[in-house]
Every structure is written in structure tokens, then in C-alpha cells.
Amino acid sequence: MTLSEEDYIKAIYHLGKGENTTVSTNAVAEQMDTKPSSVTDMVKKLSEKGLANYKPYKGVSLTEYGQKTALSIVRKHRLWEVFLVEKLDFSWDEVHEVAEQLEHIKSEKLVDRLDRHLGFPQVDPHGDPIPSKSGTFKKAIKKLLKEVPVGANGICVGVKDSSPPFLKFLDKNKIALGDSILVLEKEEFDGSLRIRIKGNEVHISDQIASNLYLKITE
Numbered sequence: 001m002t003l004s005e006e007d008y009i010k011a012i013y014h015l016g017k018g019e020n021t022t023v024s025t026n027a028v029a030e031q032m033d034t035k036p037s038s039v040t041d042m043v044k045k046l047s048e049k050g051l052a053n054y055k056p057y058k059g060v061s062l063t064e065y066g067q068k069t070a071l072s073i074v075r076k077h078r079l080w081e082v083f084l085v086e087k088l089d090f091s092w093d094e095v096h097e098v099a100e101q102l103e104h105i106k107s108e109k110l111v112d113r114l115d116r117h118l119g120f121p122q123v124d125p126h127g128d129p130i131p132s133k134s135g136t137f138k139k140a141i142k143k144l145l146k147e148v149p150v151g152a153n154g155i156c157v158g159v160k161d162s163s164p165p166f167l168k169f170l171d172k173n174k175i176a177l178g179d180s181i182l183v184l185e186k187e188e189f190d191g192s193l194r195i196r197i198k199g200n201e202v203h204i205s206d207q208i209a210s211n212l213y214l215k216i217t218e
Contacts, residue, residue, distance in 0.1 A: 001049075003104050006073055008032065008042050009051060010103075012062055013070035020067060022059040071135040077103035078124035078131075079114050085125045086118065092125040093167035126167075127158025127177050127213060143216060145181065146191060146209035153182045154214030161211040169208075174198065181214060 011031045015023040025043065029036045043060045046052035051066035062070060080102040084090040090098070105111070112133065115121075122138065123129055129137040142157050156179045159166065170176065175197060184201065185194040191206030 001069075005042070005046060005049075005051075006069075006104060008039075008046060009062065009066055009070045010073050010077075012043075012052065012060060013067070013074065016061065020061055022053075022055070022061040024059045028060065068135055071131045073103050075131040075133070075135075076105065076111055078128060079111065079118065079121070081124045081126070082118050082121050082130070083114060091167075091171070093164040093171070095125060096162060096164075123158075125177075126162045127156075140213075140215060142213040144210055145183075145193065145195075145204075145212040145214055146206060148183050148214055148216065150183050150186055152216055153180060154216045155180055156212060157215045158213035159211055160213065166211060173202070175212070180217070181212075 008028070011028055012023055015027050015031060025036050025039045028043070029039045032039065040054075043052055043054040046060075046066065047054040050063055051069060052060050052062055054060045077099045080099040081092075081095040084095040084098055085092055115133070121130055123140075127140075129139065131137045140157055143154070144160065145154075148154060156175065156177055158177070159170070179197055182196040183193060184196055187193070191209070192203060193206075193209050194201060194203050196202075
């Protein structure tokens with residue numbers, strides 16, 4: 001399997017939100033930053049290899065084999081992100097691009113030892129679950145901060161937007177995974193929130209609240 005084929009499989013998996021759903025080739029093209037015609041050629045190849053189901057004018061979904069392959073790639077990517085942050089002192093906004101390269105390493109023995117070396121982590125530095133070797137993982141019950149009612153308290157468990165600019169913004173404002181956040185007030189006009197975090201009251205925009213996941217504790 002080529003690196004490009006693996007990238008497409010992962011893209012289809014993420015667009016389907018981890019479920020075996022059909023996604024449009026236009027959505028894949030946008031995700032991969034390429035032409036729809038190129039996507040059609042690729043998904044036909046994936047279909048021939050038993051990795052995907054392609055239906056013209058309807059879209060593409062992963063087969064059971066494709067889903068298993070995607071989970072293996074995601075597992076490697078997220079384990080490498082943990083390694084880069086915990087062992088090599090990368091910041092969480094730096095690791096995605098490097099892990100994109102490392103996720104294509106084929107050695108299962110290396111990945112298994114990496115998992116063991118890290119203590120079998122359950123989530124990556126961005127709060128996303130790490131699949132086990134068998135492809136299973138525990139889905140967290142979480143809500144976007146913008147959906148949390150006033151007066152509720154939760155723990156920051158993940159980010160929807162893992163782009164470097166957003167992660168740098170969180171670092172600058174000292175917002176991190178594991179922080180307890182209490183929603184104090186929501187502005188009806190623009191959806192912005194007043195929250196309490198680490199003993200301080202902070203005003204955040206609707207855009208920020210739309211990209212932070214909380215696990216509700218109260």
C-alpha cells in the first residue's frame with residue numbers, strides 16, 4: 001500500500017467521523033486538497049484492493065478491511081504524537097505534521113513497543129482516543145463548550161480544531177486539557193461566554209467555545 005493510499009483511507013475515515021458511512025468524493029477532494037477526478041481514480045484503486053466501496057455519484061465508504069487499516073494508521077499517528085510531546089518535548093501544536101510522516105512506518109513490532117514504552121496511553125495530546133491494537137477504543141462522552149449550559153462545570157478533554165494557530169492561542173491564554181471550566185454567563189448577542197478557569201474569570205468568543213470539548217462533572 002502506498003503512502004498516498006494510506007492518506008486517502010485516513011481522510012475517508014475522518015470524514016465519516018469514524019463510522020462506516022458514505023462520504024462524497026468532493027468532500028475527500030477538499031480534505032486532500034486535490035481534484036475530484038484524482039479522488040475518483042484513487043477510490044477506484046482502493047475499491048479494487050478491497051479497502052473501499054465506491055458508488056459513482058453517491059460516494060465512498062470503507063470496507064471492514066479499510067476501516068481496520070484506517071484505525072491502525074490513526075493509532076500510529078496518535079501514539080507518535082504522545083511520544084513527541086512526552087519524550088521529545090515538542091509542544092502540542094508542533095506534533096501533527098511530524099506524526100503525519102511517522103504514521104506510515106510499517107513495523108507492528110515497533111508500534112507495539114512504542115505503545116508499551118508510553119504506558120499504553122488512552123488519548124493523544126489533543127484529547128483524541130488512541131485505538132488499541134485490535135482497533136477498539138473508548139469513546140468519551142463530551143460536549144462542545146458552546147453547548148454547555150450556564151452554571152455547568154466540566155473538564156477540558158479535547159479540541160475540535162487542532163490547528164497550530166488555535167493550539168498556540170490556548171497556550172497563550174493558559175487553557176489546557178485537564179482544566180476545570182465553569183460556565184458563568186453566555187451572551188445572547190454573539191454567543192460569547194464568561195467562564196471561570198484556574199480561579200480566573202475569562203471572556204471567550206463563540207469561535208473558541210465551538211472548538212473546546214468538555215466532559216461534564218456537575
